[in-house]
Amino acid sequence: MSVNWSKYSAPQAFYPLAGRLIPWFAVVAVALMGVGLYMGFFVAPTDFQQGESYRIIFVHVPAAWMSMFLYVVMAVWAGIGLGLNARLSFMMAQAIAPTGAMFTFLALLTGAMWGKPTWGAWWVWDARLTSELILLFQYAGVMLLRTSIDDLRRADRSSAVFALVGVVNVPIIYYSVQWWNTLHQGASVSMSTGSKMAATMLMAMLIMTIAFWLYSIAVILARVRCIVVERDSLPVWDERSAVSQEVVEVR
Amino acid sequence: MKPRHKRFAFIGLGLLVLGVATVLILNAFQSNLVFFFTPTQVAGGEAPHGRSFRIGGMVEDGSLVRENDGLTVHFIVTDTAKRVPVTYKGILPDLFKEGKGAVAQGQLGVDGTFVASEVLAKHDENYMPPEAADALAKAKASGAQQSKSLVVPDGRKGSL
Numbered sequence: 070m071s072v073n074w075s076k077y078s079a080p081q082a083f084y085p086l087a088g089r090l091i092p093w094f095a096v097v098a099v100a101l102m103g104v105g106l107y108m109g110f111f112v113a114p115t116d117f118q119q120g121e122s123y124r125i126i127f128v129h130v131p132a133a134w135m136s137m138f139l140y141v142v143m144a145v146w147a148g149i150g151l152g153l154n155a156r157l158s159f160m161m162a163q164a165i166a167p168t169g170a171m172f173t174f175l176a177l178l179t180g181a182m183w184g185k186p187t188w189g190a191w192w193v194w195d196a197r198l199t200s201e202l203i204l205l206f207q208y209a210g211v212m213l214l215r216t217s218i219d220d221l222r223r224a225d226r227s228s229a230v231f232a233l234v235g236v237v238n239v240p241i242i243y244y245s246v247q248w249w250n251t252l253h254q255g256a257s258v259s260m261s262t263g264s265k266m267a268a269t270m271l272m273a274m275l276i277m278t279i280a281f282w283l284y285s286i287a288v289i290l291a292r293v294r295c296i297v298v299e300r301d302s303l304p305v306w307d308e309r310s311a312v313s314q315e316v317v318e319v320r
Numbered sequence: 321m322k323p324r325h326k327r328f329a330f331i332g333l334g335l336l337v338l339g340v341a342t343v344l345i346l347n348a349f350q351s352n353l354v355f356f357f358t359p360t361q362v363a364g365g366e367a368p369h370g371r372s373f374r375i376g377g378m379v380e381d382g383s384l385v386r387e388n389d390g391l392t393v394h395f396i397v398t399d400t401a402k403r404v405p406v407t408y409k410g411i412l413p414d415l416f417k418e419g420k421g422a423v424a425q426g427q428l429g430v431d432g433t434f435v436a437s438e439v440l441a442k443h444d445e446n447y448m449p450p451e452a453a454d455a456l457a458k459a460k461a462s463g464a465q466q467s468k469s470l471v472v473p474d475g476r477k478g479s480l
Contacts, residue, residue: 114449118415123447152328188440189413195355233335237342248346250354250376252423257445266447 080157080297087290094287101280108273125183126270130258131278133176135285136204137239139169143211144236147229157293159225160300162232163215164292168285170208177201188252196245197253200238207235221300356423359402367428375404375434376423376442384418397422397434404428408436415441 077083109127116123143165150158180198181191192198211228218224246255258264264271321329346353356376357367367373375397383396392409395418406424416422421442426435448456 114451116447117450117453118420119443126447148328148331151331152324154324187413187415187443189416190438190440193355193440196353233331234338236335237338241342241346248353249350250356250358252355252376252440252442254443254445257447265445267449267452270447 078155078157080160080301083157084294084297087294091287091290094283094290098280098283098287101276101283105273105276105280108269108276113270113273114267119187122183122186125179127273127277129176129179129183130274131281132172132179133201134278135281136169136173136176136201137242138282139165139172139285140204140207140232140239141236143169144232147232150225151229151233156225156300159229160293160296161289162211162229163225164289164296165285166208166211166232167292168288170205170212172281172285173201173205173208177205193252195251195253196249197242197251200242200245204235204238204242207232207238211235358399359397359404360399362404362428362434363402369428372425372427372437374423374425375406376421377404379416379418379420379422381418395422397424404434405432406434406436406439408439410437410439412439413441415443417441420444 077086105127109124113124113127115121143162146158146162146165149155150162177198180201184193185191211232214231215224215228218227245251246253257266258271258274266274351366356374359375359377361367362375367375377397377399380396380398380403383394385394387393391411392407393412394405394407396403396405398404406426408424408426416439421444423440423442424434424436425438425440428434
């Protein structure tokens, strides 16, 4: 049995599919967040230098990873939208921006809360912190540019170009701690050198990362549905009639 | 070439040009993007003169001296090649320790002493439980006696 996936590039077909997927992602995300936080706060050992204050990494690192990852995903959707003139791609890019901005803000906030007891400063202007702050401004710029243009097609295209240009900042954030002297420490977990953390700490952090990832998917799909309804000026569709209509079409 | 292939090629080309431009710009501003200077850079005259900058490195083992007023501290920041003495009056962060990283902001005096107005602790990327750290320290201590002969001779170290 083959499924014609390309049919889901039409917003009308994607809408009910997203509706069916959201609860699964949401439930698993909440469950994993519970497990991850429990492991982070109660199972993972105390750190030999920082004591308990290090436990903020179970939120900070996954949030920072998601902030960068979501920006790349947003830029990819923006690029596909520009290349194929696909409406749903632009809608995906639009839906990702607020969640990405939220994770960027969360990473900066938790970082400041960790920086005060560890470094002795809430904020310093080193390359890592500054480039992450610029990422927050980029998310804001993408959203502002879209709302400032009334013509939807032009709004889509200009914010897509803005998102694509901004993607150069992501490798800068990631490698800033290697390229320049920074106060922020180097990566504890990396593809090339493996992990410099105790196993339970790493496990809790990875579970939180997967939880944040699934949460992002659930929230973004929900937002795409809102955008579809909003743009097509349709009343909120009745799920069942949309599905049954689909079944009729297939027959 | 279909129009959509053209558009994707255009996007790819644009990103490539942008990437190259970014690399060139970042290289040009290399010295402005560092958060601190190392003692070797300070000794080489790369750090700014007459104005405030940051110096970073390891706090040398056994170099931390506290004056009788309890606030003024002296320590030596080193990158194993060069050493810079630092004076600071104020409260040190909790994680400030000998043998760990630190970043100090201030000015270099004429006598070569760095007078700091702010001291930050630089944390490393290692996270482990205290028991594991103890085991590591013990292993290192027993290993140090055996590997002493492998350490770079002092004479060569000074010339670095």
